[in-house]
Amino acid sequence: MKQKVLKRSKKAALVLMVPTATFLMAGCGQEEAVQTAAFETVDQCAAYYNPEQCKADLGQALAMHSQVAPKYTDKAACETDFGVGQCETPAQAAAAAGTEQVPQQAQASSGGFFMPMMMGFLAGQMLNRSGSQLKQPVQAQPLYKSRDDRSTFRTANNTPVAKGVGPAYVKPSSVQPKPAGVVNRGGFGAQAQKRSSSSATGFGG
């Protein structure tokens, strides 16, 4: 006899909502390193990867530069960490990148600050298994070099990723870009308060 096809789920289990359930954080403590690469130019990158993707990754790194780079109010303090002549203002960075537009970050803090120059970029992880860009666990981002270690590329959070140009193996969580700067909060939710008759009202429907 043919098995009847059910119209309902084969299972309906909960793992988080049940207080007695214990579970392990997926991948916790055993995150695998993935291959990416560090470059100074699109040409270097194009030797390994699709040139169009290289251009896009450099563009993303440049755009991210003034958002994630460590910030100093004092040029000397920046140079202590990154070397004499190795620091710039966001306006200089934007000019060097050939854009007219000064990133929002710089406008917000008009007092001016200094940050290390971008020395290279980390390529996003190319062509992963699913071929999907959104599942890229590693984001393209700017790289820096500290004053006392000019051979090592580091992320904005000072994580060393590569000794020179070429392939690099990184754990995705260690190179997650973190915008450095003032965080504003509370910009969503005002309509809920305005339209809420009781505190229990929901905004699903």
Added chain:
Amino acid sequence: MKKIACDERPGWRSYAESVGFEFHTFDGEPYWDETGYYQFNLRQIEQDLEEPTEELHQMALGLVDDVIRDEEKLQQLAIPEKFWDFVANSWRNKAPSLYGRLDLVYDGTGPAKLLELNYDTPTSLFETGFFQWVWLEDQIMRGKVPQGADQFNSLQDQLETAFANLPLANPLYFASVANSIEDKGTVMYLMDIARQAGVDSRFIELEQLGEAGGQLVDLEGYAIGGLFKLYPWEFMLQEDFASVILSSQTQWLEPGWKMLLSNKGILPLLWQKYQGHPNLLESHFEQPGQSFAAGWVRKPLFSREGANVEMVTSSGEKISEPGPYADSAFIRQKLQPLPKFGDSYSMIGSWVVGNSAAGIGIREDNSLITKDSSRFLPHIILD
């Protein structure tokens, strides 16, 4: 389709609370109601609900293309011009969508009629996907429901598959407003399923979302690559962080193009394109000074849970539900009264995950307008 009285499971309330279903009773009134259930046959489910759900869904998707290239339609839907490109790009880039719910009028015979599409922030998900599923298993085991009974409810299976297969950001953040236990319950259920599908799911209160350098950030200041928000698009577009929607590299769930379909203005647009379709009710944009005739319903473009809906029945009785959404334009829709079972009017919420029909949940109310407080009843399929 019929309603059958049934004994409640002893102790179901404490079980509900143990699995995080804290809103089973609301202001002392039952929300989850298992003193009865609805019974359908398989033909009713497959031909009258499942197939029309998928067809209506495809018709709605077909309208997105029409709207994004038509300024007049974008204006009719009150989409701010500043976001037209954002919406169009989200559609052209095939930004993935997780789920939606169609609200249908159906009495067991004849074509189900579409009342509206809840395609941005649909809830009653946990009640449908989990709690009524468990109810059926329990009641079969207790012999209160026939052994061969089934349920139109593949919601959890389909959501798990969607979380596993859609090109989603990982980690994926989930946000709802701080003060709603119902919204948080829905979000916790989605996070639970996402976790089972291998997605690193993280909760953040909507009000705690941050912005740094144009990027949406979490509590530690990390950029949010993907956000499921149980919060209406039309609210977000008016708030202080509206510009962050345009500058942040965040993947949104539901995506921007869903704001076209969750809008009641999609109902007249569907009628214009598919006039006379058996599953559609005649609908029009309200004209200035238009008289309110018997047999019609008036709905705001933006509203949920029946708020600000008014109707005049064929006998001339006026029924209305107050609410906070009177500030938008309105549509008119031909009244198709909900069927009455006993003392209650019932409405069917039919779920879509991806492009597939994924099950139903039934809401009952003492009035013709289904609302937030309307009771949720389980159902079975029995041939």
